[in-house]
Amino acid sequence: MRNSWAIAKNTIAQAVRMKIAAAVLVLLLILLPTMAWMLTGDGTLLGRLQSFSSYSISLVGFLLSLLTIAVSCYSLHSDFRVRTIDLVITKPIARHQIVLGKFWGAAGLNLFLLAGFSCMIYGLTAAIPRLSKAPEDQIARAQTEFFTARRVVAPQTSEEEIVKRVEERIETLRKNRQLPDLSMEQIRQTLLEQERIAQKSVEPAAAKEWDFQTIFPPKDPNSVMFVRYKFQAAPEPPNQEIFGQWRVGDFRQFRTGLREYKTPIYGLERSEAARTLHSFTVPGNAAADDGLVTVGFFNSPERNFSTVIFDQMEVLYPVGGFGVNFFRVVLLMAVRLIFLAALGISLSTWLSFPVATLFSLMVFFAGLINGFILESIEGLGAVLGMVYRFTIRWFLYAIPRFDGPYSPTDYLVSGEVLSWTFLGKAALITLVVQMVLLLVIGIWIFSRREIAKITV
Amino acid sequence: MDSSGSSYAIETINLTKIFPDWWGRPKVKAVVDLNLKVRYNEIYGFLGPNGSGKTTTIKMLLNLLHPTKGHAFVLGGRSTDPAIAARIGYLPEESYLYRYLTARETLDFYGRIFGLPAPVRKSRIDTLLEMVGLAGLGSRRIGTYSKGMMRRIGLAQALINDPDLLILDEPTSGMDPIGTRQIKDLLLELARRGKTILLCSHLLADVEDVCDRIGIMYGGRMQVEGPVRELLQHRDELQILTGPLTPEAREEIKSVIRREGSWCKMTTPVDKLETFFVNIITKAQASQPTSGAKPGTGIQGFLAAPPASPSKAVLEQLVAKKPQPAAEAGPAEAAETEPTQSRPAPKKDLLEQLTGKPAEPTVSPTEAPTEKPSEPPAVPKLSVRQDVLQKLLGGRKGPDGSTEQTRRPESEEPRNAE
Numbered sequence: 055m056r057n058s059w060a061i062a063k064n065t066i067a068q069a070v071r072m073k074i075a076a077a078v079l080v081l082l083l084i085l086l087p088t089m090a091w092m093l094t095g096d097g098t099l100l101g102r103l104q105s106f107s108s109y110s111i112s113l114v115g116f117l118l119s120l121l122t123i124a125v126s127c128y129s130l131h132s133d134f135r136v137r138t139i140d141l142v143i144t145k146p147i148a149r150h151q152i153v154l155g156k157f158w159g160a161a162g163l164n165l166f167l168l169a170g171f172s173c174m175i176y177g178l179t180a181a182i183p184r185l186s187k188a189p190e191d192q193i194a195r196a197q198t199e200f201f202t203a204r205r206v207v208a209p210q211t212s213e214e215e216i217v218k219r220v221e222e223r224i225e226t227l228r229k230n231r232q233l234p235d236l237s238m239e240q241i242r243q244t245l246l247e248q249e250r251i252a253q254k255s256v257e258p259a260a261a262k263e264w265d266f267q268t269i270f271p272p273k274d275p276n277s278v279m280f281v282r283y284k285f286q287a288a289p290e291p292p293n294q295e296i297f298g299q300w301r302v303g304d305f306r307q308f309r310t311g312l313r314e315y316k317t318p319i320y321g322l323e324r325s326e327a328a329r330t331l332h333s334f335t336v337p338g339n340a341a342a343d344d345g346l347v348t349v350g351f352f353n354s355p356e357r358n359f360s361t362v363i364f365d366q367m368e369v370l371y372p373v374g375g376f377g378v379n380f381f382r383v384v385l386l387m388a389v390r391l392i393f394l395a396a397l398g399i400s401l402s403t404w405l406s407f408p409v410a411t412l413f414s415l416m417v418f419f420a421g422l423i424n425g426f427i428l429e430s431i432e433g434l435g436a437v438l439g440m441v442y443r444f445t446i447r448w449f450l451y452a453i454p455r456f457d458g459p460y461s462p463t464d465y466l467v468s469g470e471v472l473s474w475t476f477l478g479k480a481a482l483i484t485l486v487v488q489m490v491l492l493l494v495i496g497i498w499i500f501s502r503r504e505i506a507k508i509t510v
Numbered sequence: 511m512d513s514s515g516s517s518y519a520i521e522t523i524n525l526t527k528i529f530p531d532w533w534g535r536p537k538v539k540a541v542v543d544l545n546l547k548v549r550y551n552e553i554y555g556f557l558g559p560n561g562s563g564k565t566t567t568i569k570m571l572l573n574l575l576h577p578t579k580g581h582a583f584v585l586g587g588r589s590t591d592p593a594i595a596a597r598i599g600y601l602p603e604e605s606y607l608y609r610y611l612t613a614r615e616t617l618d619f620y621g622r623i624f625g626l627p628a629p630v631r632k633s634r635i636d637t638l639l640e641m642v643g644l645a646g647l648g649s650r651r652i653g654t655y656s657k658g659m660m661r662r663i664g665l666a667q668a669l670i671n672d673p674d675l676l677i678l679d680e681p682t683s684g685m686d687p688i689g690t691r692q693i694k695d696l697l698l699e700l701a702r703r704g705k706t707i708l709l710c711s712h713l714l715a716d717v718e719d720v721c722d723r724i725g726i727m728y729g730g731r732m733q734v735e736g737p738v739r740e741l742l743q744h745r746d747e748l749q750i751l752t753g754p755l756t757p758e759a760r761e762e763i764k765s766v767i768r769r770e771g772s773w774c775k776m777t778t779p780v781d782k783l784e785t786f787f788v789n790i791i792t793k794a795q796a797s798q799p800t801s802g803a804k805p806g807t808g809i810q811g812f813l814a815a816p817p818a819s820p821s822k823a824v825l826e827q828l829v830a831k832k833p834q835p836a837a838e839a840g841p842a843e844a845a846e847t848e849p850t851q852s853r854p855a856p857k858k859d860l861l862e863q864l865t866g867k868p869a870e871p872t873v874s875p876t877e878a879p880t881e882k883p884s885e886p887p888a889v890p891k892l893s894v895r896q897d898v899l900q901k902l903l904g905g906r907k908g909p910d911g912s913t914e915q916t917r918r919p920e921s922e923e924p925r926n927a928e
Contacts, residue, residue, distance in 0.1 A: 060622035064608065071610045137606040141667070144572045144600045145623045146592035506574035 057147040061155025066163045068132065069125040075163075078121045082171055086110055090178040099188035099196045107179055107200075107466040114171045115387050115462060118164050122391045123414040126160035126398025131407035134505075143505050150497040153399060157493065161395035165388055172384045176377075198278055198335070203379035203471035204370040206282075209264035209349075216253065220245045256362045259355040263305060264367050268345045271338030271371040279341065279371040281349055282333040287360035290328070297325045297357035300334070301350040304342035317342055325357075331366070338371065373471050382472040383462040389477075389484050393454055394418060396489040400496030404503065420449075421456040454484045519675050519706035520548035520571060524580035527566050527730075540566040542730040543580070548708055548723075553701045555717035555738070556710040558727030564710045565603055567727075568677055572600060585675055596624060599673030603680045603710075605660035609653030613644055613663050616652060617670055624671040631670075638666040641696070643689070657684035665693065676700065679710045687787045694720050718742070751779070 069075055089109055095101025130153075133139040142152065183193055223245055227233045234241060256262045271277045287296050303319030320336045341347045347369055353362050397417060401410035420427070428450055431442050454460070460480060465472045525544040531537040541563040548554040558564050569575040571582045573589045587594040607616055614635055621631035639645045642662035647655075652663060661684050668676060678697075682690040690713075697707055697720050711717050717724060718738060725735040734741065755763075760776060767774040 056625060057623050060619055063622075064611070064619055067615070068608070068610060136609070137602070137604070138608055139606075140569075140574055140602055141600065141606045141620075142623070143574060144589065144595060144598065145620065146595040146625070147623050148592065504575050506569040 057151045058155035058158060061142075061147070061152055062159035062162060065125075065129050065156050065159025068129060069160065069163050072125065072128065074121060074124045078117045079167070082114060082117060082174075085113060086171065086174055086178060089113075090182060099183060099186055099192040100200055102186060103179060103182055103196055103200045104467045106182060107175070108463050110175045110178070111383070111387070111463045111466060114168070114175065115390065118168055118171075118387075118391055119394055119418055120415075121167070122160060122164045122394040123398050123411060123418065125163065126156070126395045127402045127407055127410040127414060129156050129160060130399060130402040131410065135407075139505055149501045153403060153493065153497045153500050157395055157399045160399060161392050164391045164395065168384065168388055168391060172380075172387075176380055179380075198372070199280075200466075200469050201376040202372045202469045203374035203376065204280065204469050205373045205471050205473075207266045207269055207369045207371075209266055209367055211253065216246065216249045220249050223249075251363065254364045256351055256353045256364070258353050258358050258361065261350060261352040262364075263348050263350045266347045266349065266369045269341045269347045269369055269371055270345050271341055274338065277338030277372065278335045279338050279347070279369060280333050280335055282331065282366070282368050282370060283364055284331045284366040285328055285362050285364045287328045287358075287362055289360055291358065291360050294327050295325050296328060296360065296362055297323070297354055298362070299323050299352040299354055301352075302336045302347065303340045304346055305348040305350065306342070306346070333370075341371070370470070376469075379465065379469075379471055382474065382477050383465050385477055386460070386462045386465075386472060386480060389481050390421075390454070390456055390460075393484050393489050393492075396492045396496075400492040403496040403500040417453050418456070421453050423457055424450055424453060424455040425458040452488070454488055517549070518547045518583070519550045519552075519585055520546060520554075520708060521583045522546040522567070522571070522580060523583075525567065525570060525577055525582055526579035527563070527570060527575060528578045539730050541570070544727075544730070544732060546725065546732065548706060550706050551701070551704050552722040553697060553707040553709060553720050555721035555724035556708055556727070557712075557714070557717060557724055558733075559712075562727040563730040564727055565679060566730075568679055568708070568710060571677065572598070596671060597674040599668035599671060599676045601661075601664045601668040601676075601678045601681050603683070605657070605664040607652050607660060607663060607667070610651060612649050612651055613639060613655075613666075614648040616663060617666055620667045620670050626670070634670055638669060642666045643692070658686055658689055661685050662689065665696075674705060676705055676707045677710075678707065680712065681709070682711065682713060682716055688791055690716065691788060 090106055093102060093105040093109060095103075095105035130139075133142065139152075143149070183196060188196070220242060224233070224238075224241065227241075236244075269279065271279050281300070281302060285296065299321070300323070301319055301321045303315075304317050305319070307315045307317070307319065317339055318337070320340055322334065324332075324334065326332050349367070349369065351362070351364075394414065398410060398414050401413055405413065428447075431439075431447070431450075459476065462472075464470065522544050525541055525546070526539075527541040528536045529538040529540055544563070544567060546556075546567065556564050556567070566575060570577050571584055571589060582588075585594050585597055589595055589598060608619070611619065617635040617638060618631055621634065626634065635648070636645070639648045642665060644659060644662055644666075647659070652660060655663065661681065665678075665681060668678070676697075681697075682693050685693065694716055697709065701707055701720075701722075709717060709721060721738050723735065723737050724741065726733045764774050764776075
């Protein structure tokens with residue numbers, strides 16, 4: 055531990071003298087305040103906050119990731135290049151302590167910088183509402199949609215029900231001798247897809263309801279919750295907009311014929327463009343005491359002739375404040391940096407600086423689109439799919455994901471809560487499994503290789 | 511013998527290193543079946559031309575390279591053992607130091623790895639910087655140092671842990687003659703305090719000055735090994751050094767020798783260039799400042815006490831002779847009858863400073879008036895700063911304040927290699 059700390063300190067001393075470190079530092083010190091001042095988003099306070107948080111977190115995460123890769127790949131390589139490792143290795147220090155010291159140094163420096171710049175972003179974000187002199191309504195909206203941490207709840211979907219229907223359809227087709235000339239697996243897969251789309255579709259003059267469980271907004275008369283959705287229309291309406299009638303509340307009350315509702319059911323009408331994320335606010339008291347909220351949509355035939363297919367439907371309600379959520383987002387970024395430090399150090403135990411850097415960058419960029427690649431490749435044909443399953447698929451599963459739910463930006467921009475559970479899971483997989491594996495491999499290689507330059 | 515039970519500080523058994531080509535086929539036999547044995551408490555000169563396998567051997571001793579065959583033991587164990595590594599000081603053939611660190615940070619870094627407590631580290635860093643003549647330059651980045659200054663810091667890092675075994679690869683490479691003299695003097699002092707030193711150098715005069723035994727490598731094999739004096743001694747010749755003599759007295763001596771059936775050659779002794787250089791620089795230091803390493807604050811500082819014998823040359827004072835029969839005199843150079851230098855006995859003040867031990871009260875043979883060969887021009891005597899060495903190395907004093915003798919008495923020469 056003592057020895058590793060000495061190595062870590064030395065690694066930091068080396069890293070802070072690297073030009074890339076100075077460049078990153080200066081760039082962020084200049085860009086972050088400039089962005090806070092210049093970025094205006096859609097002109098509203100909320101847009102401005104979302105733009106700044108999105109760009110600033112992305113920029114800090116990206117630049118510090120590059121710096122982490124550079125420092126971790128360079129540190130050990132530099133020791134080999136100028137042969138300082140020859141001297142260090144002869145001291146009473148185990149080789150794994152050298153590797154761990156380098157890792158702690160590279161990770162520690164970048165975590166320190168992350169902490170510093172995160173404080174800066176937090177301070178600037180908090181200052182924007184005061185500096186922008188926005189009207190009260192915009193400030194209130196920013197409070198409810200940005201300076202909050204909202205839990206996202208997806209509707210209950212009964213996969214069992216879908217499967218049951220598919221089996222019924224297969225049975226009907228078999229009886230009628232209408233089964234296509236395909237394998238049963240392909241038929242079942244096709245019907246499942248059809249059934250799932252049908253579950254999301256609302257034809258003209260039809261209505262659809264989504265049940266959401268465990269929604270418990272704060273018992274505050276002013277508390278609100280949000281319905282967020284995205285749809286497409288087929289065929290496309292002439293004005294690209296869909297008119298819909300919405301109801302939100304505990305529908306069990308009118309289903310059972312209650313004369314007086316215990317919780318209100320809110321209704322509203324909206325005309326909105328397809329393929330865009332929309333949301334509306336309803337008071338928090340629409341949720342039943344047992345946490346059930348039902349959202350209903352009626353595809354009015356008077357205004358629409360298109361089938362509306364909902365790609366996304368969710369309810370959000372506030373569960374915490376911005377500060378703690380911001381802290382968790384920073385921790386998610388820290389997980390990424392720690393992994394990259396381990397990756398760079400591990401690779402540099404046996405690869406040269408350029409090769410280790412290129413490989414690390416490849417892993418980093420693959421991680422940024424890992425989820426997208428995995429989804430895309432799953433739809434490959436039989437032959438390509440076989441090749442993929444035995445090659446790149448393993449690589450993609452071995453590297454961590456930095457996109458989708460692992461992207462820190464989305465949480466702040468949409469004011470979504472990043473739960474401790476998810477953060478812990480990400481840290482467990484990325485750090486305890488992937489990072490430790492990398493470090494063990496690096497230490498194993500470093501402990502067995504000849505250190506000295508071979509001169510004869 | 512070490513507490514581990516081994517008789518040797520360094521021992522290799524059939525140590526072999528073969529470098530393969532890309533296909534794994536043997537390409538170069540760098541070291542072949544080397545059986546090297548370095549006893550505790552001796553200075554061993556490891557010699558050989560470039561590519562003879564010296565550095566490869568050292569790297570195998572320190573686990574920087576893996577032997578193809580055979581075994582290498584250091585201080586009775588493997589150098590991979592942290593307990594063993596903690597007792598080794600190593601100076602590689604080039605100063606592999608972090609150029610972005612200052613000298614002080616460098617020593618602090620290595621001190622931390624050795625687990626030295628902060629106060630001890632600080633004390634030793636101050637002492638070592640002073641000792642190597644860089645006390646005023648400790649806050650300068652090593653990247654701005656000259657090669658010689660880097661060697662000084664390299665040596666300081668090798669001493670930061672007060673090692674029992676010092677492995678020095680070309681320690682005086684790139685150093686000026688004064689620095690070289692200081693290093694040699696320090697090695698002698700350390701050896702007198704019980705340290706074992708493996709010295710690898712191309713500068714044969716340096717090796718000759720300080721080593722008890724030498725081994726000469728060529729082609730990866732040990733060609734010859736033995737005590738320096740024994741290997742270099744002209745057993746069938748005798749050297750007599752006197753003061754000025756009249757021509758008549760010379761003729762008389764010659765006639766006596768002729769009567770004995772032997773031959774005789776008389777010349778006037780001359781200084782070594784190193785001695786001459788040291789004299790000139792020592793005088794210059796008194797009147798002119800320098801921005802580089804300052805020998806006056808380092809070992810030379812330790813050695814700059816008022817001379818006990820003002821008429822003696824600096825070199826001769828540093829490398830003192832001991833009285834011995836003329837037949838045991840060391841090698842005489844071909845064309846001159848220079849005073850024979852026995853195992854040097856440098857001043858003890860320096861080591862006292864580093865070890866905390868008062869030097870044992872030995873009487874320098876050079877102080878005996880009857881043994882003085884000549885009276886060269888008066889120069890400041892280089893004396894050892896014992897307080898500094900004592901601080902660095904720590905000392906083991908007896909109840910009466912006497913110092914534990916860790917170095918073999920000078921009269922006891924190491925046994926020859928078998």
